[in-house]
Amino acid sequence: MKLFHRTTLTPDVVLESADTHFAALGLTRTSADARTRAYTGALGTLRVTVRMEGGHYTLVEGHTDQIGESRLDKGVKKFFNVLHRTADPRHLIAAGY
Secondary structure, eight states: OEEEEEESSOHHHHHHHHHHHHHHTTOEEEEEOSSEEEEEETTEEEEEEEEEETTTEEEEEEEESOOSSOHHHHHHHHHHHHHHHHHOTTOOOOOOO
């Protein structure tokens, strides 16, 4: 599944947050470069890429090897909420139901 999020955070901050967040989910970082991280674990495989978009936005993409709404996909969505909260500390995370 492919998920994406736009943020005002810099790519370096996003990737540092990704390392922390996905390690807490039990995923191990298998590769890394300036704009990409790959993780693997019991939940599946994840690749996170970041790129500057429109000058002041960073596009964050998460590609999982899962189909449907897996625990890994939910973990990626929670990561996007963490990014939103980091960019705007006033943001309250609330259930959508």
